[in-house]
Amino acid sequence: xxxxxxxxxxxxxxxxxxxxxxxxxxxxxxxxxxxxxxxxxxxxxxxxxxxxxxxxxxxxxxxxxxxxxxxxxxxxxxxxxxxxxxxxxxxxxxxxxxxxxxxxxxxxxxxxxxxxxxxxxxxxxxxxxxxx
Amino acid sequence: xxxxxxxxxxxxxxxxxxxxxxxxxxxxxxxxxxxxxxxxxxxxxxxxxxxxxxxxxxxxxxxxxxxxxxxxxxxxxxxxxxxxxxxxxxxxxxxxxxxxxxxxxxxxxxxxxxxxxxxxxxxxxxxxxxxxxxxxxxxxxxxxxxxxxxxxxxxxxxxxxxxxxxxxxxxxxxxxxxxxxxxxxxxxxxxxxxxxxxxxxxxxxxxxxxxx
Numbered sequence: 511x512x513x514x515x516x517x518x519x520x521x522x523x524x525x526x527x528x529x530x531x532x533x534x535x536x537x538x539x540x541x542x543x544x545x546x547x548x549x550x551x552x553x554x555x556x557x558x559x560x561x562x563x564x565x566x567x568x569x570x571x572x573x574x575x576x577x578x579x580x581x582x583x584x585x586x587x588x589x590x591x592x593x594x595x596x597x598x599x600x601x602x603x604x605x606x607x608x609x610x611x612x613x614x615x616x617x618x619x620x621x622x623x624x625x626x627x628x629x630x631x632x633x634x635x636x637x638x639x640x641x642x
Numbered sequence: 643x644x645x646x647x648x649x650x651x652x653x654x655x656x657x658x659x660x661x662x663x664x665x666x667x668x669x670x671x672x673x674x675x676x677x678x679x680x681x682x683x684x685x686x687x688x689x690x691x692x693x694x695x696x697x698x699x700x701x702x703x704x705x706x707x708x709x710x711x712x713x714x715x716x717x718x719x720x721x722x723x724x725x726x727x728x729x730x731x732x733x734x735x736x737x738x739x740x741x742x743x744x745x746x747x748x749x750x751x752x753x754x755x756x757x758x759x760x761x762x763x764x765x766x767x768x769x770x771x772x773x774x775x776x777x778x779x780x781x782x783x784x785x786x787x788x789x790x791x792x793x794x795x796x797x798x799x800x801x802x803x804x805x806x807x808x809x810x811x812x813x814x815x816x817x818x819x820x821x822x823x824x825x826x827x828x829x830x831x832x833x834x835x836x837x838x839x840x841x842x843x844x845x846x847x848x849x850x851x852x853x854x
Contacts, residue, residue, distance in 0.1 A: 511671065511717075511787070511790055512667065512788070513786040514780055514784060514786070515674060517780075517783055518779055519714070521772060521776050522685050522772060524771075524775070525769070525771045526688040526768070528767065528768045529765060529767075529768035532760065533692070533758060533765070534756065535757060536748070536756060537746075538697070538743055538748070539697065539700055539756065542692075542739060543691075543692055545704065545735065546688055546691065546704075549707070549708065549711050549731070552711075553711060556718055556720045557788070559795070560718050560719060560720060560788055560796065565789070569804065570804060571795075571800060572808075574796055574801050575801075575804060575808070575809040577720075578726060578805065581726055582730075582816050582820060583819070584731075584735070585820075586820055586823035588738055588739070589823055589827045590826055590827055592738055592741070592742040592827075593826070596742065599746045608759075
């Protein structure tokens with residue numbers, strides 16, 4: 511098989527994921543697009559590992575080992591990411607990343623107000639946890 | 643005379659270029675045809691995943707994409723990676739994503755605001771990146787040939803031997819990372835409701851943490 515086929519497919523998948531990350535508005539759809547990008551990298555790693563294990567006679571199988579590590583790290587990432595998205599949804603009532611503008615340069619009054627309020631809440635939560 | 647010579651040179655040029663490697667693109671093998679067809683399905687499903695306006699459908703098209711990638715791994719003789727892909731991605735990651743969609747009360751039907759306003763900028767960036775990457779990759783690996791005959795390069799035996807001979811330390815570090823991610827996810831989803839939770843709820847949370 512030509513190495514160009516998996517390489518081109520992984521490049522196209524990566525750019526599809528890039529478009530999704532940039533254009534999507536829901537945080538969970540952004541996470542899906544990140545998964546697409548990680549999978550494109552995995553396909554690249556596997557293809558180059560299969561090629562090198564034949565032509566260069568290397569027996570380290572670094573591509574496949576790194577693919578397994580990437581899959582495990584992606585699983586951890588999706589767990590943490592979903593926990594963060596759920597926490598944000600619980601606090602703000604939305605998972606829309608266009609509305610989470612508390613750290614943006616433009617200052618709108620209700621945004622800073624909301625930010626201060628949530629900071630206060632998290633302080634209280636920390637105090638409650640410390641006393642418990 | 644010279645025109646005919648250049649024409650003949652042009653006619654033989656691609657042929658000699660393809661003959662530089664022993665295999666041409668115009669006579670694909672069966673594996674290549676299968677790879678191409680599955681690749682088209684995978685890429686189409688990925689495009690639908692990032693463009694559909696129905697959030698749950700995006701997750702289901704993601705299943706098609708990840709399954710197609712597992713088939714591609716099988717065609718590249720990396721069978722262990724293929725089954726790991728099916729187990730972890732299709733089995734757990736997509737289920738987690740669906741849970742996330744339902745817990746954030748995603749609308750079931752079409753949601754008109756699934757795409758943000760900078761869609762055209764994103765499209766420009768993605769198309770430019772795709773053009774550059776495909777050009778570079780094709781230019782670099784036009785004549786490179788993967789030899790798929792012989793014993794499989796990614797059988798479970800080969801992968802396991804290399805993983806536990808050469809990659810033991812990263813493997814163990816990865817298990818610590820997974821544990822940290824697990825504890826982190828528990829803490830993140832527990833802290834948000836700490837102000838309303840009863841002490842009993844906190845105790846049970848701590849008990850499950852201790853049990854793990």
